[in-house]
Amino acid sequence: MGLLEYILNGEIGELVECDKCDHNWSISKEDDNPYFCHNCGWDQSMNKYRSKDLENWLYKQNEQ
Numbered sequence: 001m002g003l004l005e006y007i008l009n010g011e012i013g014e015l016v017e018c019d020k021c022d023h024n025w026s027i028s029k030e031d032d033n034p035y036f037c038h039n040c041g042w043d044q045s046m047n048k049y050r051s052k053d054l055e056n057w058l059y060k061q062n063e064q
Contacts, residue, residue, distance in 0.1 A: 018042055020049075 016035060017024040023039035033053075035044040041054035 016044070019044060 014027045018037040020042040021040040027034040041051045
């Protein structure tokens with residue numbers, strides 16, 4: 001089952017906890033990257049840090 005199928009099969013609202021920094025969040029329907037931690041940049045679905053994506057996300061949040 002792909003990630004999109006997994007989310008669409010009733011997993012919206014699932015509580016996710018980052019393996020690296022213990023930050024947690026609930027999966028939302030609008031989230032394109034539900035396993036990406038916006039606190040430290042760790043992506044649990046890819047098992048790697050995405051520091052550039054975190055930097056871009058933080059920049060967009062500061063623009064709003």
